[in-house]
Amino acid sequence: MTRNRLYLFLFLALLAGYGYLFYMFNVNIHEHSYNVCLFKNVTGIACPSCGVTRSVVSLLHGHLKEAVLLNPLGLITAVIMAVVPFWLFYDVVLKKDSLYKTYQKTETLLKKKQVAIPLITLVLINWIWNIYKGL
Amino acid sequence: MDSQKVDMYLMTNAKYFQGQHLNYIREKLLAADDSKWGMLQTADLKDPTTSILVSVFAGSLGIDRFIIGDTGLGVGKLVTCGGFGIWYLIDLFLIMDATKAKNMEKIQMFL
Numbered sequence: 252m253t254r255n256r257l258y259l260f261l262f263l264a265l266l267a268g269y270g271y272l273f274y275m276f277n278v279n280i281h282e283h284s285y286n287v288c289l290f291k292n293v294t295g296i297a298c299p300s301c302g303v304t305r306s307v308v309s310l311l312h313g314h315l316k317e318a319v320l321l322n323p324l325g326l327i328t329a330v331i332m333a334v335v336p337f338w339l340f341y342d343v344v345l346k347k348d349s350l351y352k353t354y355q356k357t358e359t360l361l362k363k364k365q366v367a368i369p370l371i372t373l374v375l376i377n378w379i380w381n382i383y384k385g386l
Numbered sequence: 387m388d389s390q391k392v393d394m395y396l397m398t399n400a401k402y403f404q405g406q407h408l409n410y411i412r413e414k415l416l417a418a419d420d421s422k423w424g425m426l427q428t429a430d431l432k433d434p435t436t437s438i439l440v441s442v443f444a445g446s447l448g449i450d451r452f453i454i455g456d457t458g459l460g461v462g463k464l465v466t467c468g469g470f471g472i473w474y475l476i477d478l479f480l481i482m483d484a485t486k487a488k489n490m491e492k493i494q495m496f497l
Binding site for chain 1 (some may be wrong): 446447455456457458459461464465467468470471474
């Protein structure tokens with residue numbers, strides 16, 4: 252993936268993410284029954300990332316503990332959503348590629364077995380916890 | 387490299403690459419040194435058919451993207467439940483070409 256494609260992709264993803272978050276922030280998230288998760292709609296059980304939106308929303312309300320208990324992946328998503336827009340803006344305005352370089356370095360790091368296997372295990376444990384919680 | 391060898395390589399591996407790249411690969415290989423042959427064989431090419439199957443069954447967890455080596459996008463897909471199902475659907479159409487493009491990137495360094 253080239254720099255420009257990544258940046259365009261990130262921009263669109265952020266736009267969609269913030270739009271969705273804004274919408275979810277304004278409706279009562281625990282009451283509405285509509286569900287966007289394809290996996291959950293098909294199988295009926297929660298997917299590894301079910302509850303991320305609820306987690307981010309409760310984080311925005313200031314309930315850190317509730318956010319972690321809902322889905323710890325929500326914290327990672329919140330950090331990415333908070334940091335990437337500024338980074339993207341910085342890179343685009345100054346015509347740099349620091350975000351792209353970091354992205355590539357992270358990819359190489361994640362491909363290493365010593366890093367990948369613990370992370371996969373964590374995601375699986377989180378998934379089991381999600382199903383157990385009945386998200 | 388000798389043309390018989392190159393043609394044999396292309397015949398057995400044509401499905402791993404995009405059609406428009408085949409000619410380019412052929413020309414490059416013909417011009418390449420014989421010592422590249424061994425390295426070319428070790429390139430870990432991914433089968434597009436496998437990736438479309440993975441995409442259908444585990445695409446909403448981003449596993450298709452992880453498999454072809456797009457780890458960053460894989461994480462993105464995992465965290466968003468396959469991009470709320472939209473990205474999942476889009477990837478059903480894109481993943482075969484993405485796999486072929488990744489394969490091209492892999493052998494590019496030997497050409």
